[in-house]
Amino acid sequence: MNALPVLLAETVSDGGVWASVNRTFVESRWAYPLLLVLVVGNVVPLLVSFLVWAERRGSALIQDRLGPNRVGPFGLFQSFADLGKFLFKEDVTPGHVNKVLYCLAPAIAVIPPLVALAFVPYGRNVMMADVDTGILACFAVSSLHVYSVTLGGWASNSKFPLLGGVRATAQMISYEIALGVSALAVLMVAGSLRLQDVVLHQADGWTVHGETLGAWSRFLDWNVVKQPIGAIVFLIAGFAETNRHPFDMPEAESELAAGYHTEYSSMKFALFFLGEYAAMIVVSALFTTLYLGGWTLFGLEDVLADWVRSSAPEAGWINWAQVVEGVLHSGIFFTKTLALLFVFIWVRWTLPRFRYDQLMRLGWMRLLPLSLAWLALTAVGVGILR
Amino acid sequence: MAYVTVRRRELTFAERLYLPSILKGMAHTLKHFVGAGGRAGVTMQYPEEKWQLPSFYRGVPSLVKDADGRGKCVACSLCEYVCPPRAISIVPKSIEGVVEKAPEVFDIDMLRCIFCGYCEEVCPEEAIFMSKEYEICGETREELVFHKERLYEIGATLGADAGVPDAERKWAKLAREQGEQGVTGG
Ligand code: SF4
Ligand code: SF4
Numbered sequence: 001m002n003a004l005p006v007l008l009a010e011t012v013s014d015g016g017v018w019a020s021v022n023r024t025f026v027e028s029r030w031a032y033p034l035l036l037v038l039v040v041g042n043v044v045p046l047l048v049s050f051l052v053w054a055e056r057r058g059s060a061l062i063q064d065r066l067g068p069n070r071v072g073p074f075g076l077f078q079s080f081a082d083l084g085k086f087l088f089k090e091d092v093t094p095g096h097v098n099k100v101l102y103c104l105a106p107a108i109a110v111i112p113p114l115v116a117l118a119f120v121p122y123g124r125n126v127m128m129a130d131v132d133t134g135i136l137a138c139f140a141v142s143s144l145h146v147y148s149v150t151l152g153g154w155a156s157n158s159k160f161p162l163l164g165g166v167r168a169t170a171q172m173i174s175y176e177i178a179l180g181v182s183a184l185a186v187l188m189v190a191g192s193l194r195l196q197d198v199v200l201h202q203a204d205g206w207t208v209h210g211e212t213l214g215a216w217s218r219f220l221d222w223n224v225v226k227q228p229i230g231a232i233v234f235l236i237a238g239f240a241e242t243n244r245h246p247f248d249m250p251e252a253e254s255e256l257a258a259g260y261h262t263e264y265s266s267m268k269f270a271l272f273f274l275g276e277y278a279a280m281i282v283v284s285a286l287f288t289t290l291y292l293g294g295w296t297l298f299g300l301e302d303v304l305a306d307w308v309r310s311s312a313p314e315a316g317w318i319n320w321a322q323v324v325e326g327v328l329h330s331g332i333f334f335t336k337t338l339a340l341l342f343v344f345i346w347v348r349w350t351l352p353r354f355r356y357d358q359l360m361r362l363g364w365m366r367l368l369p370l371s372l373a374w375l376a377l378t379a380v381g382v383g384i385l386r
Numbered sequence: 387m388a389y390v391t392v393r394r395r396e397l398t399f400a401e402r403l404y405l406p407s408i409l410k411g412m413a414h415t416l417k418h419f420v421g422a423g424g425r426a427g428v429t430m431q432y433p434e435e436k437w438q439l440p441s442f443y444r445g446v447p448s449l450v451k452d453a454d455g456r457g458k459c460v461a462c463s464l465c466e467y468v469c470p471p472r473a474i475s476i477v478p479k480s481i482e483g484v485v486e487k488a489p490e491v492f493d494i495d496m497l498r499c500i501f502c503g504y505c506e507e508v509c510p511e512e513a514i515f516m517s518k519e520y521e522i523c524g525e526t527r528e529e530l531v532f533h534k535e536r537l538y539e540i541g542a543t544l545g546a547d548a549g550v551p552d553a554e555r556k557w558a559k560l561a562r563e564q565g566e567q568g569v570t571g572g
Pocket of ligand 2: 461
């Protein structure tokens with residue numbers, strides 16, 4: 001990826017050492033990913049704070065309440081007030097914990113989801129790490145998230161956190177398999193592990209025996225249409241992966257106090273919170289990429305981009321056409337992701353929690369066979385139609 | 387032993403799949419989410435919106451004055467005596483005029499008061515009334531002991547609609563009656 005020079009049509013070049021250093025940096029392969037890291041790394045925590053607000057107000061509306069509506073317009077800044085509270089609270093480290101692991105766990109909760117987001121394509125040129133094995137890298141990193149729960153539960157050195165941690169470990173490992181297998185079917189259809197290819201594959205219409213069907217097939221090209229069972233399995237497993245209702249075993253308030261983060265307070269607790277929501281964003285982003293066509297919109301995104309580009313200012317210091325395209329693509333992407341995140345919230349306030357044995361039975365005896373069968377079916381289908 | 391075997395109905399495939407009922411549940415919550423659940427908007431936005439107090443509402447007990455601006459309380463201490471949690475403490479003083487006594491100190495400890503209204507009921511002079519005031523807060527215990535001045539202040543907010551029957555000119559009335567009976571005020 002070396003798109004920053006494209007983005008910045010003419011770099012400021014007045015000569016001199018500084019300008020040449022500047023130019024060298026801008027044209028290096030690090031500049032553009034770094035810029036994106038800066039943007040996404042700030043957008044995601046912001047999105048989390050917005051999500052927490054949405055969760056609280058959404059749940060309130062579902063329960064015919066009002067929810068937090070005091071801080072800022074519609075209570076939008078509630079999360080920042082909470083953040084302030086978390087920062088100024090006493091950071092209690094109980095005497096009986098394993099200090100190193102206890103401090104490590106919240107950090108592990110936040111880092112993997114944020115890293116995993118680097119592999120997701122937000123637009124044609126908006127991507128931090130265009131890895132050929134994108135999906136594998138993404139899974140590899142995001143599954144590290146389980147360590148935060150496990151270590152948090154273990155290091156706390158008390159009953160409920162340990163139980164929560166153990167449950168979470170079992171649950172996340174079990175559902176990871178169904179998640180992986182259903183994603184495998186998608187990769188089979190797309191014929192590539194590169195997430196960008198998976199996205200593009202969903203925007204070019206159906207190809208049967210090497211012939212591309214008409215433009216209408218673009219509208220049926222999302223994997224959620226081609227892979228309905230896989231999508232359902234992925235979504236359910238995704239809920240379990242992120243410990244969301246109805247699979248919130250690790251924290252199950254009524255059984256385990258607060259599960260693995262019972263012993264945590266102030267900012268460490270807030271980090272677990274941030275991690276949980278960031279993991280939710282990762283799963284939503286992945287679902288969008290794998291099943292909902294990523295940043296594409298039935299090919300309309302290019303039409304739109306052309307239209308906007310024609311009215312964009314002349315390329316000067318900044319290449320507006322590129323910027324507009326990037327913003328448009330990531331706008332489409334985030335709209336889909338946000339819709340999915342709303343589903344997460346919506347489900348949480350609708351369904352009751354599973355019992356632990358039901359959870360395990362669902363994971364191993366329903367979802368896993370189902371996803372395997374679907375994988376076999378997909379393989380046959382791909383074999384016939386290719 | 388007679389017993390009945392209740393046969394459970396076999397679940398249909400759709401029911402065993404859960405997904406249809408999950409979707410049904412989600413449709414239901416969505417209905418509430420968009421405000422069609424029937425009970426949306428029942429939340430009162432407290433500091434801005436306030437409760438319509440019913441006429442029988444018992445708020446903070448308060449002292450009232452007559453139309454001439456004289457405190458009606460004669461420091462008979464009946465309310466102090468009747469008050470179940472002993473929230474009231476009165477120190478009487480002698481005064482000049484048709485009435486012999488008035489309170490020197492009249493304190494009601496709002497931390498003790500249970501808003502029972504006995505004081506209002508027992509008062510022979512109709513000098514103490516339950517107001518509509520319910521927002522009482524303070525940072526210390528002392529702050530929540532309401533003194534005479536504060537109680538008169540709250541009492542002054544009571545109109546006829548708040549339960550004070552009429553602010554009759556008690557002293558004038560007493561002076562007239564005592565004059566008729568040939569008693570001189572002391
Ligand atoms: S309302 Fe009851 S508790 Fe309160 S001061 Fe009067 S008699 Fe005492
Ligand atoms: S009963 Fe009435 S007159 Fe007697 S002390 Fe109490 S308020 Fe005053």
